Amino acid sequence: MRRKTSDAPTRIYTFGCKPPQVSDEVFEYYEDQLWYSHRYANTLIELKNEQREAMRATRRAQPKAAPLFAEIDQLNAEIDKIYAEIRAIKDGTPVLEARPKWEPLGKVVKSLKKKLIKKYSEVSKLTASNPAVKAADKEAYETYWARLKEARAATLTYWGTYTAREKAAKERFKAGLGPIKFKRYERNGLLTMQLQGGLSVAEMFSGQDLRVQIDPIPDEVWSRGRNQRRKGCRTHVRMRVGSRNAKGEIARGHTPIWIELPLLLHRQLPEDGVVKWAHVKRERHGHKFKYELLLVIEAQSFKPAVSPAPAGKGTIGVDLGWRYQDDKAIRVAYWADSFGQHGAVDLDAYMIGGFDVVRGLKKSRSERQVKIQSDLDAFFRGARKLPDALKEASAHLRLWGAPKRFYKLLNVWRENRIKGDEDFFAALEAWDQKDRHLDDWQANQARRNKNRRADQYRKLTHLWASTYAHVVFEDVDLTRLARGPKTESGNPSTGRTARDAMKRAAPGHLRLLAKEMCDKFGREFVKVPAAFTSRDCFFCGHSEPWEDRSEEVHRCAGCGRAYDRDHNAALNILRTSERVPPETLQMLADGKLPKLQPKPKDFSRRRPDKYIPPFERSQPQPKVLAKRRGTPTAPTIPAQGGTP
């Protein structure tokens, strides 16, 4: 076996597949493998939990840790109590009636769990140097390993897949003492082939390898037009998922069991590429399964050329804030650079329309479900003498929330028809058909929305990283903000909240992509503390708490200037980053434009606003704002206070 000595970069290629084209026997085997793989993952969790249990017991025996454990026990008791309350709410009220909200309780649990983790880490610190604890830990670890080896020997999972499960588990089980949750089986999963020593792309296309094969497609396909290319790149992949012996039985042997899937090889693989891992992934998508082939490929040609892009110049500061401008746009962020340019990052009406479609589908599905639920509830309660299977399948119908329980009921009902059920049965069948259709539609639309947004963000961050030397973002915890109070709401009449805008805007994704692009281009990605970026006036330094968070144009009480508050925040981020020389900052504040270094480019879909110095902006006609917000009745702000 060759050791990994290569320094070549790795990339993951993902290709869409159609469901496997294999015999029923192999398909059954494939499904079994997914189930074994899932079970193996849960076995790993079980073993880890045992190890942690042992570690906790050792620490509990330490007199020093007793007070901490008293607190831990109390926290656990509180969590259990809240869980019981949530269960009571969920089980106690039928879906058809107004259900008390349990989400606030969920939040309490989350914060308690955080405290619990903190307590555990305090315990760890307290007992870390104790030799008795160390010895016991070592023993617990050795037991874990011994049991892991047993489990590995006992699993029916084919070898590449269990190695991959172990690798994934290692990632998941970082240091800690708390118990890990098991995962529920949704018939999803990955089957994996580890290609030890690597398999060159050419070998993979040769059809000779006994692990992974892809039928080659002619080279000229890549030079064709898009439509022809998409047709030409249809092919098949075969991945080994097991073995047969000489008698043809599924057992240790030399004959591979292939899982074969139609594949759309929409990207050319690098000629010098070496495949290290191959995964066939199945994921529930609506009520259907989506199949994908993932190839982890290493190649020298992934290395960027010596100078990937002209050296970046200057700094860009990006302020993340999300709100509806009106029905036509969601503002995701605002940027300002050290050359005096600035502009907004918006999701346009087209995107919002896409999100609204998903919302509408969700709503319509839930209405249809409530309707069928109340009809069936009446029927089953009125029906006498139900067959046992049907009785069981329709138990607690009033409490159901998930559509799949209705799908299941239909399946059971089909086998257990009773007298006089025709109308209701037909109603459920009709509901089922329609709901599956809507479910599909919803899943596809949601995926399309996500892709569209990702595409816009990728282009934008690519431009930022290729232009500037430093890209600065605020170090805000976006998940915390998402849960925060419903401020910053745009238009209250539409009932849309900041939370909703944030979900759609996915500012965290924008920031993540910016970081990745910076890494790719070798630029500096800077995170600055978020404090006061929107409260301090960039121009005069005056600080004031703003009451109206939804106001876009702010007039500073210190200097009298009126400006877009997001623009002000972006400028403050530039200053806090300490990547912009003080002279430049002074020029920006004075409205004197430093010499433009990079040519202004089309940053987002719209061109960046023409630079207008602050003293001109406070003139009666604030063109920039009026244009950007697209409202003919933009507020006009009379000049006031001193101009520089």
Ligand SMILES: [Zn+2]
């Ligand atoms: Zn000011």
